[in-house]
Amino acid sequence: MKRQSPPRSKILLVDDEPDLLSGLKRSFAKRLPDMEVLTATGGREALDILVQQEVDLVLMDIMMGEMDGLEVLDHIHSNDPDQTVILMTGYGTIELAVDAIRRGAWDFVTKPLELDNLTRILHKGLERSKLLNENKKLRSRIYPDGILADFVGQGTLMQKLYKAIKTSANSEYTVLIRGASGTGKELCARAVHTLSRRSKGPFVMVNCPTIPGELLESELFGYRKGAFTGADRDHDGLFFKANGGTICLDEIGDIPVNVQTKLLRVLQEQEIKQLGADTSTKIDVRIIASTNADLESKISEGAFREDLFYRLEVLTLRMPSLHEIPEDIPLLADHFLKKVQIELGINEKRFSGSALKKLCDHHWPGNIRELQNVIRRAALFFPGPVINGDHLMIDSPITSPGSEINREPEMDIIPYKEAKETCIDSFTRQYVHTLLKKSNGNISEAARLSFLTRAALQKIMRRYAISAEKFRK
Numbered sequence: 001m002k003r004q005s006p007p008r009s010k011i012l013l014v015d016d017e018p019d020l021l022s023g024l025k026r027s028f029a030k031r032l033p034d035m036e037v038l039t040a041t042g043g044r045e046a047l048d049i050l051v052q053q054e055v056d057l058v059l060m061d062i063m064m065g066e067m068d069g070l071e072v073l074d075h076i077h078s079n080d081p082d083q084t085v086i087l088m089t090g091y092g093t094i095e096l097a098v099d100a101i102r103r104g105a106w107d108f109v110t111k112p113l114e115l116d117n118l119t120r121i122l123h124k125g126l127e128r129s130k131l132l133n134e135n136k137k138l139r140s141r142i143y144p145d146g147i148l149a150d151f152v153g154q155g156t157l158m159q160k161l162y163k164a165i166k167t168s169a170n171s172e173y174t175v176l177i178r179g180a181s182g183t184g185k186e187l188c189a190r191a192v193h194t195l196s197r198r199s200k201g202p203f204v205m206v207n208c209p210t211i212p213g214e215l216l217e218s219e220l221f222g223y224r225k226g227a228f229t230g231a232d233r234d235h236d237g238l239f240f241k242a243n244g245g246t247i248c249l250d251e252i253g254d255i256p257v258n259v260q261t262k263l264l265r266v267l268q269e270q271e272i273k274q275l276g277a278d279t280s281t282k283i284d285v286r287i288i289a290s291t292n293a294d295l296e297s298k299i300s301e302g303a304f305r306e307d308l309f310y311r312l313e314v315l316t317l318r319m320p321s322l323h324e325i326p327e328d329i330p331l332l333a334d335h336f337l338k339k340v341q342i343e344l345g346i347n348e349k350r351f352s353g354s355a356l357k358k359l360c361d362h363h364w365p366g367n368i369r370e371l372q373n374v375i376r377r378a379a380l381f382f383p384g385p386v387i388n389g390d391h392l393m394i395d396s397p398i399t400s401p402g403s404e405i406n407r408e409p410e411m412d413i414i415p416y417k418e419a420k421e422t423c424i425d426s427f428t429r430q431y432v433h434t435l436l437k438k439s440n441g442n443i444s445e446a447a448r449l450s451f452l453t454r455a456a457l458q459k460i461m462r463r464y465a466i467s468a469e470k471f472r473k
């Protein structure tokens, strides 16, 4: 197969001296053979070219007849603030060049041109353009039909979601992502960040219930050395880690009221006063919160601050449950099957008609994550090119790896790490089922027996779509 060569970088040379243009073009052909060089003898011509073509770098003289370089620079940047422009200036006009830098030129070179130095600067300028372009591409990871990269689903509800994600990404407001466990809330939070102007900054995901309540405040906001016994050094905290970017507080409904109060202050004042600090520090962090809890009920029980709720839900994104988007199940199933084939390096498989029907008929309490796990298990445990209905262990959630192996003794040989993860999945499911059976569905009792915190156990239950209800007598 013929390999495609990478696209050539394009440089636009702008100068009203045709001799200089043709001289430079000849020199560049020798020194920069991978580049395409375009030329323009004036500002207007240059602007026309830039409207029609993507150019990686503009090298332009300041002193030009019809429109000087600074004026052209302003026009270029009003259309594309990221365009890399290097200006050429004669001796004695250095001040002008400094002014140009202030107005957004990336660099300048002095005439007469010293070709080694110019080549070095051009390489650096092109490197800058490349990085900016990669970032732009990342930010516009939206396919022409409006679907976001990483997301699968084309039905009406998913289309509405993509639109809402894009709108949220274009603003700086706080976002509240609501939806049941496994519906893609984390994926959604990442998409809002990636499509926003903060995409170059950090994205910090905080699973609130996994941090014990008494540590959450110091983990989120940090502390100064000596703030409390054991604080033997300064600790920045997750909000500072997210400075310039986005923080996503997952399961916001589970955070203690004292932390809610502090969070409210951060939202109102955009500054943090760390434990043990004398003064507050300004921060620039966009907050996304996600929850599968009924926050309104929590408010009426006094467990969640109403004022914080209204601050958080400036923009609300609702993730549909999988049973609400049945038309997308075959697409998602195919997507996960392809993914697992790549992850496990196994031969291509497909679903039989009975398998697809079973997938579409199931109610999916654990949503997209449950679908993903079911497909992973089927692909892992059953060799052969076709996954049929019997291979999908949907109806019998209490499965032990042993029983699966007995039913189908021949397993595909897959990397040890993946096999182990899948067994951990089955083990966790079985462990929690046994635990809940023993405690008659009493979560506090189950947490006590397992030495897990109640919140940690609930998190596991949500992740595996296990409800305590059916274990209650």
Ligand SMILES: Nc1ncnc2c1ncn2[C@@H]1O[C@H](COP(=O)(O)OP(=O)(O)OP(=O)(O)O)[C@@H](O)[C@H]1O
Binding pocket: 150, 151, 152, 153, 179, 180, 181, 182, 183, 184, 185, 186, 187, 188, 250, 292, 335, 368, 369, 372, 462, 463
């Ligand atoms: N529309 C989708 N297309 C492709 N993959 C998806 C989609 N939605 C979710 N997923 C995948 O499903 C899995 C679960 O998604 P995610 O962790 O974002 O859910 P969640 O709602 O945050 O779950 P929890 O509340 O339990 O933390 C992830 O592997 C994610 O990549």
